[in-house]
Amino acid sequence: MNLRFLILKRLEIFVQFSSPNMVSNDWANSILLNLEDNDNHETILNRKSLSSVEFIRKMDDDGYRMSVEWRAGKIIQDDNHIYRIIPSATDASFECSVGFSILGKELSLDKFDVIKTVSKKHWESFWTEGGAVEFSSSQDPRAHELERRVVLSQFLTAIHCSGSLPPQETGLLYNSWYGKFHLEMHWWHAAHFALWGRTHLLKKSMDWYLTILPIAKELAYAQGYDGARWPKMIGPNGIQSPSTIGNLLIWQQPHPIALVELCYKAEPTYETLNKYKDLVMETADFMASFAVWDEQNNRYVLGPPVIPAQESHQGSETWNPTFELEYWRFGLTIAMEWRNRLGLEPISKWQHVSAHLSKLPQFEGVYLAHENCPTTFTQKNNDHPSMLAALGILSGTMADREVMRKTLQRVALEWQWETAWGWDFPMAAMTAARLGEGHMAIDFLLMKETKNTYLANGHNYQRADLMAYLPGNGGLLAAVALMACGWEKCSDQQSPGFPSDGTWSVQWEGLNAWL
16 A cells, blocks of 8 residues: 655745846846845844844945734745744744835834734725715626726726836736836826825825926926926936937827826825925926927927837837827816916916917828828837727817827727737727717727736736736726716716617716826
8 A cells, every 4th residue: 555645734925025127127137036146135133032033134335124013923044135033843823024224214013913903994995985986786797807808907006006116017016117116107107096096195295296396397498498397217316327318209199188187186185285385386397398389380299200109110200190189289278277276377378388289180081190190000000009099098179079089999999909909998998988989998908819818816917927907997987987976067977988788787876087
């Protein structure tokens, strides 16, 4: 008789301190331990007691402290920067608390029961006080999947996108794009918080703009412009990173105005206006000075050089991108309204630029990415179909609805969706919603494309080395809120962005209308 004995081991806590490879964007190089470059980082273990330790972490000139306390167990070191916390062999349960702080700051850890109570209270408040939607009575078999994505996206963006800084596109999960965050993505990360009744989470990162406002003003001045120019790929200090695209990208510029307008809609007080007025005014000053007067055609032109949201276009050959033109008008209009609310005199330059911006470029009845764009989609139908955003993300003041409808239909049929990104699908859904094309909106949200995949944990998968993409999650939430709650000056129809033929039953509460 052959017997096989199974030796059961207790679960252990594995601690691994890594040194990300800052010259690579690979998933593996971002999260795996770099044991070869030990000079790049240092881990110092200070034993505080038999059941508590403190790790001092140093990477270049940066560092932090990690404190760990446990009950009934021990810690051992396996290798450079690798440790295990092993529970007692006799206890039925194991408790461990971990905390982080900057170097030089003492940290007092709470016990497990305290952390558990606080966490429970926090998430109960999060789920009961914010917005909610339900599709359970819908006939469309895809309704359950959309609801799953909505619920998990709320959870993930709350964890990864609600801090005091704009997040990386992979949030706190791992480094992407060399550990930098992208300001053109901040709208996708954070606008939905206001739409889902959680404006306080949006405001946490908006305060950061005020801290780097002097740097943004210096950047504008160095380039010969007025006001403040918001950079693209940066770190917490607001200094932009070297980039072949960043200096020519402009669609992040109106974001702060749009986002603080959402803050004002939630809290329409003088305190809100006074807090963010400099941010709005300096941003609008740059926007007005960036536009170039075309005397021959009696209009203002954006670029060249400029790179639109659809980054596959050359800056030197690009001017008047469709989305950016509409966003310029949108931002300046809101900025002028802020001056009115504050009782300030209007600024004639802002008014003149807003009233004389170039028309949205089109050819044969469809909108183009920009005025000098190839005149058929098949020549440039990859990356972001950003022309849709002019009537979708935005209200489309300058857009013709029927031209945009035809554009949307062409994009749906001819775009190379495998080259798109996670936020392109909700962007197209918002355009469809505003045009009353509810079925198209659902089809875009749930299109079966690799980059529109939502994993079991809710993360928006893009590719093997980019398994989490939070702009997709945030965009999904923004689109669903717009489809369910509507937008300013939309029809009184219930859930105006969803199909109206009875296939979708949409119950919602706590949502706010988009602008």
